[in-house]
Amino acid sequence: MGIDWFPLWLSLRVASLSTLIALLGGLWAAWLLSRKDFRGREFVDAAVTLPLVLPPTVLGYYLLVLLGRAGPIGRLYESIFGEPLVFTWKAAVVAALFHSSPLLIKSARAALESVDPYYEKAARSLGASEWSVFWQISLPLAWNQVLAATALAFARSLGDFGITIMLAGNIPGRTQTVSVAIYDAVEGGRGDVARILVLVISIVALTFLYLANRMARNQFGRAV
Amino acid sequence: MIEAHIRKVFAGSSGSAPFELNIHVKSDAEITVLFGPSGAGKSLSLDCIAGFVRPDEGRILVDDRLLFDADSGVSLPARERGCGCVFQSESLFPHMNLFENLWFATGRFPRRERPGKVREMLERFHLDELGLRRPHELSGGQRQRGAIARAILSQPSLLLLDEPTRGLDAALRQEFYSLLKEARSAFGIPVVMVTHDVEEALELGVGMHVLVGGRIAQSGTPKEILDAPATAAVARLMGCYNVLQAEVLGLDPATNRSRLRISAGDETRFEIIGPYLPGLMLGAKVQLAVREDEIEFGTAPEGGVKLQLRAVVPLVRGARIELEGGIRVSVPAPPDRDQLRSPVVRFRPQSLRVVKS
Numbered sequence: 001m002g003i004d005w006f007p008l009w010l011s012l013r014v015a016s017l018s019t020l021i022a023l024l025g026g027l028w029a030a031w032l033l034s035r036k037d038f039r040g041r042e043f044v045d046a047a048v049t050l051p052l053v054l055p056p057t058v059l060g061y062y063l064l065v066l067l068g069r070a071g072p073i074g075r076l077y078e079s080i081f082g083e084p085l086v087f088t089w090k091a092a093v094v095a096a097l098f099h100s101s102p103l104l105i106k107s108a109r110a111a112l113e114s115v116d117p118y119y120e121k122a123a124r125s126l127g128a129s130e131w132s133v134f135w136q137i138s139l140p141l142a143w144n145q146v147l148a149a150t151a152l153a154f155a156r157s158l159g160d161f162g163i164t165i166m167l168a169g170n171i172p173g174r175t176q177t178v179s180v181a182i183y184d185a186v187e188g189g190r191g192d193v194a195r196i197l198v199l200v201i202s203i204v205a206l207t208f209l210y211l212a213n214r215m216a217r218n219q220f221g222r223a224v
Numbered sequence: 225m226i227e228a229h230i231r232k233v234f235a236g237s238s239g240s241a242p243f244e245l246n247i248h249v250k251s252d253a254e255i256t257v258l259f260g261p262s263g264a265g266k267s268l269s270l271d272c273i274a275g276f277v278r279p280d281e282g283r284i285l286v287d288d289r290l291l292f293d294a295d296s297g298v299s300l301p302a303r304e305r306g307c308g309c310v311f312q313s314e315s316l317f318p319h320m321n322l323f324e325n326l327w328f329a330t331g332r333f334p335r336r337e338r339p340g341k342v343r344e345m346l347e348r349f350h351l352d353e354l355g356l357r358r359p360h361e362l363s364g365g366q367r368q369r370g371a372i373a374r375a376i377l378s379q380p381s382l383l384l385l386d387e388p389t390r391g392l393d394a395a396l397r398q399e400f401y402s403l404l405k406e407a408r409s410a411f412g413i414p415v416v417m418v419t420h421d422v423e424e425a426l427e428l429g430v431g432m433h434v435l436v437g438g439r440i441a442q443s444g445t446p447k448e449i450l451d452a453p454a455t456a457a458v459a460r461l462m463g464c465y466n467v468l469q470a471e472v473l474g475l476d477p478a479t480n481r482s483r484l485r486i487s488a489g490d491e492t493r494f495e496i497i498g499p500y501l502p503g504l505m506l507g508a509k510v511q512l513a514v515r516e517d518e519i520e521f522g523t524a525p526e527g528g529v530k531l532q533l534r535a536v537v538p539l540v541r542g543a544r545i546e547l548e549g550g551i552r553v554s555v556p557a558p559p560d561r562d563q564l565r566s567p568v569v570r571f572r573p574q575s576l577r578v579v580k581s
Contacts, residue, residue: 118311119318121276122371124302125309126329126378136328140319 003193006173007181008200010089014177015157018096022104022153027146030108031134052102056162059098063167067094089175092168096157103156107149111142144215151212155205225252225288226382226416230272231281245269245279245438253431254408255415257446259422260435261461266418269435270384273416274309275302286382308375308383308413312390315371316359322346322370323355329378341377348410349373349403365396369403376411383408385417389424401427422463426450434458455580459513466516466551467579472501472508481573484512488549494529499573511579516554518575521545521567528568536564 032038033045051059067074069084077085085091115138123137124130139146161179168175170184178201185194227250236242245265249256258266271277273284275291278299284292286306292299309315316325326345330338346352349369359367368388375383385404389397405428408415419425425432429446442454453459456467466488474483477500484498504510520528531547542556545567553569 118315121271121274121302122309122311122315123317123328124276125274125305125307125380125384126374127303127331128328129303137317141317 003196004172004181007176007178008197010092010176011158011178011201012204014089014092014096015100015154018093018100018157019104019150019154021093021097022101022157023146023150026101026104026108026153027139029105030112031138033105034109034112048102048105050102051098052106056099056160057166060095060163060166063094063098063163067091067167086167087169087171087175089168092164092175092177095163095167096160099160099163100153100156104149104153107152108142108146111145111149112138114145115141144217148212148216151208151215155208155212158201158205158208226250226256226273226284226286226414228269228273228284229282230269230279230284232268232272232277232279243438245272247433247435247438247440249433249440249443251414251416251431251433253414253429255404255417255428256431256433257425257429258416258418258433258435259420259425259429259461260441261420264435265438266420266435267386270309270386270416270418273305273382274307274384275300275305289381306379306381308378308380309386310368310371310375310383310388311386312388316362316367316374318359321356321358322351322362325359325370326374326377329374332379345373345377363396364392365399368392368396368400372403372407376407376413380413383413383415385415387418387420389419389421397424404428422461434461436461452577453513453579456511456513459577459579464516464554465513466519468512468514468551470498470510470512472504472506472510475500475504475506484576486512488551492531492549492551494531496529496571497527497573498571498576501578511581513577513579514571514575516544516552517556518572519551519553520570520572521553521555521559521563523562523566523568526570528570530566530568533564533567 029048033041033048064086065071067077067085069075069078069086074085085094119137119141120133123133128136159179160177161183164177165180170176170180176184178197182194182197182201185191185197229248230245232245234243243265245268247265247269249269258269260266268277272279273291279292279294281294282292283290283294290298291305316322317328320328323342323346326342327338330341333341343352346355349372351366351369351373354362354366359370362370389400392400404415417428426446432444432446432449433440434442434449436455436457442449442458449458450462453462453465459465459467469487470484471487472482473485473495476482480500482498482501483495485493485495487493498512501510522528531549531551533545533547535546536559537544537546538558539554542554543558545553545555545559547553547567547569551569
């Protein structure tokens, strides 16, 4: 029995990259939603949450329309980089990003909102800028929960199937992630390969969920 | 000196009435207390002064420095207002040790001077051995000392304290009061403090403003307000007053006396002799405030009113006797059985103060 480990490595690479992008963008979005009172905030919140409730195929369809070779973003991408975005491993990153970032934004927002506003007020009164308040007070106080949310987002990125197969396809050795490879193995009657990949991905996901739970615990000995 | 005219309206949500804060505070006292019940707008006033909430209208000046002016559109951000804030007993940053907490406030000093400034402040507040401890490893009193030291280190022109002793026990409160007075006289920074604790207001306040329902109900020194509450609400907030409904039955300018029918509770009615009430007609209804410790209590005070006993509450000194109609009397020594079997009270005319509704 020869197992191709490429899907696992691709999944780990895709999940790492999408989680990093989700963390950077998600933190900013979470801060905006938790701290700024702007018009349309509730709409933005609903739009951010939408990928959590839409069927992956619907989300995949939207992304295909936008990012496909005929789509506005897809055409722009192709004109800049000289190659299409869809059906590449980068498309798998986009798929994982849309699959996991709502979870990260929601959790990071809750984490930032759980920080006692008195600490931020005290920091401002001591002369700190908004930038400094975020990086030195709000984020460190919410850091464990943000890290836990990041671990959850990573685990969710690993498991995406629907959006990935619509946007990146199932090209062995190029865009075939582990969840697609499991589906392929089952369809092709290679039960032994499917079992091993299922076991490995389950262990990886379980490890990240365990770490997420550990990190969500408070580090300061008291509620913040 | 601080002068603040603040108006801020919050629309009521889901059927609740809107709340309007509309105050004018002017004080050059060393420690100014904003005193009032929960929901009166005390903390909101402090938030407006500190720059955390933008008033709809008004003007805020500290030592002739304009912090906010709605008309000209001036509104300095909180970090530029120079207001050191201390909130309750938990305002040190929990993810930093005490040294780092104080370091956070040294942004106005050149970098090379900062370690020395922090160490100096830790020493002044007797915290020099505790610099490496996190807030949860400190006692409540040490945390508050640290919070005050940190606020002073930021070189504020005004210290704003929002119920700083909430959560501290009686001994720690006393320690905090001494600390605040010492710090105030050592650093010369005026203090504005919010509290709903009347003992605290009397202990610390040099000037005092009583807030009720978003308005200043009375301003003065704590003693002036305690001795002569302007309204029934202020009298009730002082915690030591009975507020009684009275009807004027007779007025005698010759003896400088009046005859009053008191209504207390649903069923208690009795007549007493009161002070002459100029400007009132027969049949007029007024509210009277009388201190619990100014009511004479015994078995047979001359001209007394016999009332039924409801309860006796032992106090650290003496006792509080609760009588029918909700009338409360404080006595310096626990009453004996005879006094409790047939309690009689007497209201001295000069102890009855007319208060507005």
